[in-house]
Amino acid sequence: MDFEITHEQRMLVDTVRGFIKDELAPLEAGIEETGVLPDDTARAIFEKSKALGLYGMNIPEEFGGGGLSALETMMVEEQFGHTTDILIRRAFGNVYEVLLSCVGPQIARWLTPAVTGERVCSIAFTEPGAGSDAAGIKTKAVRKGDKWVLNGMKHFISDGSFSDFFVVTAVTDPTKGHRGISMFLVDKGMPGFSVGRDQPMMGIRGTSHLELHFDDVELTDEHLLGTEGEGLKLAFSVLGRVRLAQVAARSIGKATKVLGMTLDYARERVQFGQPIGDFQMVQQMLADSAIEINAARTALWQCAWEIDAGLDPRAKISALKVQGSETLGRVVDRAMQIFGGMGFSKDLPIERYYRDARIYRIFDGSSEIHRGVIAKSMLKGGGAIFDPWGA
Numbered sequence: 001m002d003f004e005i006t007h008e009q010r011m012l013v014d015t016v017r018g019f020i021k022d023e024l025a026p027l028e029a030g031i032e033e034t035g036v037l038p039d040d041t042a043r044a045i046f047e048k049s050k051a052l053g054l055y056g057m058n059i060p061e062e063f064g065g066g067g068l069s070a071l072e073t074m075m076v077e078e079q080f081g082h083t084t085d086i087l088i089r090r091a092f093g094n095v096y097e098v099l100l101s102c103v104g105p106q107i108a109r110w111l112t113p114a115v116t117g118e119r120v121c122s123i124a125f126t127e128p129g130a131g132s133d134a135a136g137i138k139t140k141a142v143r144k145g146d147k148w149v150l151n152g153m154k155h156f157i158s159d160g161s162f163s164d165f166f167v168v169t170a171v172t173d174p175t176k177g178h179r180g181i182s183m184f185l186v187d188k189g190m191p192g193f194s195v196g197r198d199q200p201m202m203g204i205r206g207t208s209h210l211e212l213h214f215d216d217v218e219l220t221d222e223h224l225l226g227t228e229g230e231g232l233k234l235a236f237s238v239l240g241r242v243r244l245a246q247v248a249a250r251s252i253g254k255a256t257k258v259l260g261m262t263l264d265y266a267r268e269r270v271q272f273g274q275p276i277g278d279f280q281m282v283q284q285m286l287a288d289s290a291i292e293i294n295a296a297r298t299a300l301w302q303c304a305w306e307i308d309a310g311l312d313p314r315a316k317i318s319a320l321k322v323q324g325s326e327t328l329g330r331v332v333d334r335a336m337q338i339f340g341g342m343g344f345s346k347d348l349p350i351e352r353y354y355r356d357a358r359i360y361r362i363f364d365g366s367s368e369i370h371r372g373v374i375a376k377s378m379l380k381g382g383g384a385i386f387d388p389w390g391a
């Protein structure tokens with residue numbers, strides 16, 4: 001077991017941290033106020049980040065990405081958590097590993113442009129009637145000759161306004177339940193594909209969440225990602241790493257950033273003639289936040305190490321999804337308490353962190369769904385999640 005951070009890892013994290021502080025953090029207040037990241041600003045941060053080699057870092061080098069290990073990906077994703085969702089997307093990319101399943105002409109059409117940032121991709125699984133129950137979708141793709149005809153709708157699709165193409169789940173065999181669902185690569189602008197409402201959200205301003213409508217969209221076999229009927233299997237096998245990065249690691253990063261701000265405030269804010277950080281009840285809140293962040297980060301690194309070792313720690317990823325997002329929830333709640341009225345006021349960004357944090361316990365599988373995954377794995381005999389010696 002070696003917890004030493006290498007020189008290269010330290011340099012990488014310092015570069016990302018510096019970029020976020022200098023280039024992205026100054027944009028946050030404006031996006032919060034207007035709800036928009038202007039196109040020219042988005043382009044500028046993309047180009048600066050790309051020039052530093054910071055775009056698509058999670059993708060293997062052979063496909064043009066940064067080739068980071070899972071552990072290194074978690075280190076940089078934690079830093080991404082120091083800024084907002086929309087800025088992360090534009091500066092560093094949200095290049096989903098599921099695209100690595102592209103084969104033949106799909107590579108040049110969808111994978112490579114996504115890695116270079118020429119084209120942006122969103123994941124479109126959720127429907128009004130099927131959220132947690134990903135197999136309960138109604139969108140269907142029916143075989144007609146050598147074509148597929150896609151009909152249905154999706155909602156809550158993050159970054160949909162900006163995205164050029166979508167990974168869409170559809171039922172291809174209604175008799176086979178979750179084994180009858182396939183994934184398709186669908187380009188914006190295809191005949192029959194239209195975007196609906198941008199659904200307003202409580203937080204993560206600047207990001208769009210779209211309804212998508214498919215009305216007799218004609219697809220070919222080139223649009224099929226992976227094997228017919230194995231869409232959900234493929235999704236579950238690769239989206240775990242995304243979840244670990246984009247939810248667990250970013251939650252820990254956000255919690256770390258907020259605790260740092262809270263600590264500064266506790267030192268500076270004076271009441272009853274002394275800094276509020278001198279009061280034991282405030283100290284307890286600070287200490288509890290630090291303890292929980294450290295525990296979550298250590299578990300995150302250990303889980304990433306297992307991925308790099310070729311293991312498949314699905315139940316641990318679920319545990320980290322819950323631990324990271326719920327730690328963040330408690331840390332921002334304590335921060336608001338310590339900041340008092342200034343925490344609730346829009347004069348400071350604490351209320352924004354508070355709002356932005358809430359979705360982390362819901363999207364990418366709610367806390368309840370992931371607790372179910374953990375418990376089922378334990379009941380099947382997977383005790384390693386809590387007892388590495390007894391496994």
Ligand SMILES: Cc1cc2nc3c(=O)[nH]c(=O)nc-3n(C[C@H](O)[C@H](O)[C@H](O)COP(=O)(O)OP(=O)(O)OC[C@H]3O[C@@H](n4cnc5c(N)ncnc54)[C@H](O)[C@@H]3O)c2cc1C
Binds near residue numbers: 126133156366367
């Ligand atoms: C801001 C935002 C961005 C999103 N981005 C995307 C995206 O890019 N692509 C995409 O496909 N989707 C996206 N989603 C959808 C998101 O993943 C779903 O909202 C989430 O999976 C929960 O589904 P639901 O909202 O339908 O809630 P429901 O599934 O209706 O759940 C409601 C409640 O019931 C509980 N529940 C449901 N089933 C069970 C169970 N078996 N056991 C115990 N409790 C249960 C849930 O935990 C929850 O508390 C996004 C959503 C939001 C709000």
